[in-house]
Amino acid sequence: MELNPVAKKFVLHWGEMGSTWGVNRTVAQIHALLFIAGRPMNAEEITETLDVARSNVSMSLKELANWNLIRTAPLIGDRRDHFETSADVWELFRTVVRERKAREFDPTIEVLRECLRSGEIAKEDAAAQLRIKETLALMEALSSWASEMIRLEPETMMKVIKMGAKVQNFVRTGSTATNKT
Amino acid sequence: MELNPVAKKFVLHWGEMGSTWGVNRTVAQIHALLFIAGRPMNAEEITETLDVARSNVSMSLKELANWNLIRTAPLIGDRRDHFETSADVWELFRTVVRERKAREFDPTIEVLRECLRSGEIAKEDAAAQLRIKETLALMEALSSWASEMIRLEPETMMKVIKMGAKVQNFVRTGSTATNKT
DNA sequence: TCAATATTTCAGTAATTACTGAAATAAATT
DNA sequence: AATTTATTTCAGTAATTACTGAAATATTGA
Numbered sequence: 001m002e003l004n005p006v007a008k009k010f011v012l013h014w015g016e017m018g019s020t021w022g023v024n025r026t027v028a029q030i031h032a033l034l035f036i037a038g039r040p041m042n043a044e045e046i047t048e049t050l051d052v053a054r055s056n057v058s059m060s061l062k063e064l065a066n067w068n069l070i071r072t073a074p075l076i077g078d079r080r081d082h083f084e085t086s087a088d089v090w091e092l093f094r095t096v097v098r099e100r101k102a103r104e105f106d107p108t109i110e111v112l113r114e115c116l117r118s119g120e121i122a123k124e125d126a127a128a129q130l131r132i133k134e135t136l137a138l139m140e141a142l143s144s145w146a147s148e149m150i151r152l153e154p155e156t157m158m159k160v161i162k163m164g165a166k167v168q169n170f171v172r173t174g175s176t177a178t179n180k181t
Numbered sequence: 182m183e184l185n186p187v188a189k190k191f192v193l194h195w196g197e198m199g200s201t202w203g204v205n206r207t208v209a210q211i212h213a214l215l216f217i218a219g220r221p222m223n224a225e226e227i228t229e230t231l232d233v234a235r236s237n238v239s240m241s242l243k244e245l246a247n248w249n250l251i252r253t254a255p256l257i258g259d260r261r262d263h264f265e266t267s268a269d270v271w272e273l274f275r276t277v278v279r280e281r282k283a284r285e286f287d288p289t290i291e292v293l294r295e296c297l298r299s300g301e302i303a304k305e306d307a308a309a310q311l312r313i314k315e316t317l318a319l320m321e322a323l324s325s326w327a328s329e330m331i332r333l334e335p336e337t338m339m340k341v342i343k344m345g346a347k348v349q350n351f352v353r354t355g356s357t358a359t360n361k362t
Numbered sequence: 363t364c365a366a367t368a369t370t371t372c373a374g375t376a377a378t379t380a381c382t383g384a385a386a387t388a389a390a391t392t
Numbered sequence: 393a394a395t396t397t398a399t400t401t402c403a404g405t406a407a408t409t410a411c412t413g414a415a416a417t418a419t420t421g422a
Contacts, residue, residue, distance in 0.1 A: 006296050007309060013292045019378095020285050022201060024410060036309050043369075053412045058370060079420065080368060087308075089315045104201050111194045115187050127268075128188060128217050134270045141342045148346035159352040161322045165329035170351045171340040200408095205380060224399075234382045239400060260390065261398060363422105370417070377410070387400070392393100 001049040007036045026052055027060045031069055031085060040073035040082035068095050090154035097150050105143050112136040182230045188217045207233055208241045212250055221254035221263035248280050271335035278331050286324050293317040
């Protein structure tokens with residue numbers, strides 16, 4: 001597949017960002033390619049378009065499958081596997097949030113709970129224990145919040161986001177004072 | 182500084198998570214250490230506690246400074262630099278969001294704008310252009326939203342988070358139907 | 363069941379990133 | 393100004409991660 005200049009720019013940039021997003025270049029490039037192509041592609045075609053080793057594509061597709069970012073799309077009259085990603089950027093966003101939460105939050109929440117369960121720290125350093133407690137509380141709150149938010153319909157979620165900090169007008173502050181901006 | 186078992190567990194775990202969070206082990210460990218210690222520490226002390234090279238600590242402290250996660254705290258009667266991080270987990274959270282937005286979002290928003298500005302893709306693939314447009318719209322919305330949210334007082338932000346998906350009850354849906362779940 | 367085609371695995375290599383130790387620089391104290 | 397103490401820089405090395413190419417495995421169709 002011959003990429004036009006803009007598609008090429010998009011794919012290459014996505015690939016470079018991959019490392020800051022926690023996936024390698026090829027993985028990010030393939031995802032960008034499938035997104036921009038907007039149709040199922042087979043591994044061979046991906047290999048040629050991105051000019052990387054066939055085996056690299058195979059491994060990267062597996063990684064994208066682990067992220068739930070691609071699915072196979074069998075084509076009639078073609079026995080090769082074809083891969084596609086969602087064209088819906090909201091669905092992709094939800095998936096990434098779900099997966100990053102699982103990788104970046106959940107394991108830490110588990111460990112923080114263990115830290116507090118043991119209670120060993122209690123006598124030695126109450127202040128440190130309190131900070132761990134607060135860290136856990138924040139992470140748990142963000143975690144459940146994220147889980148709830150990604151269940152919303154895209155339209156609703158967009159409205160919530162667009163509303164931004166104004167939502168604070170609807171929370172009970174417990175005081176009569178309004179919050180600073 | 183001798184770490185108690187829980188503190189050690191906390192620091193080591195933070196270090197391991199570092200790679201999934203986009204910083205290396207030493208950087209993450211130092212930050213965890215300063216957080217759990219709850220007091221300014223000098224580089225020598227950090228070096229001994231974590232058992233890494235002094236130069237590594239120097240570089241890692243610089244990296245933490247780039248992230249705005251530490252500040253120097255001069256102590257009277259001690260001319261060595263001392264470093265501390267905020268004990269307020271909300272402030273830390275805000276900082277991380279701000280910095281990750283700058284690293285993981287802003288550069289991409291810029292490139293997507295360029296992709297659309299050029300207009301080259303328009304004739305060739307209108308559907309692809311639309312997907313880029315939607316990606317940009319989503320990223321811009323999330324970006325401004327994050328900027329607004331991190332300006333809230335911790336108390337307010339916690340309330341907004343605790344409220345979770347219920348906020349959708351306050352957005353104008355444009356239809357009379359209520360959203361699922 | 364045998365060829366042709368498609369896909370995966372994995373050992374070896376390349377590239378990148380993290381870390382060390384020594385030397386250079388800087389700052390304070392005598 | 394010389395010495396001691398503190399800090400940074402950076403070349404070299406170690407460790408990790410990404411990628412390739414070849415071989416092995418699987419799948420389909422003749």
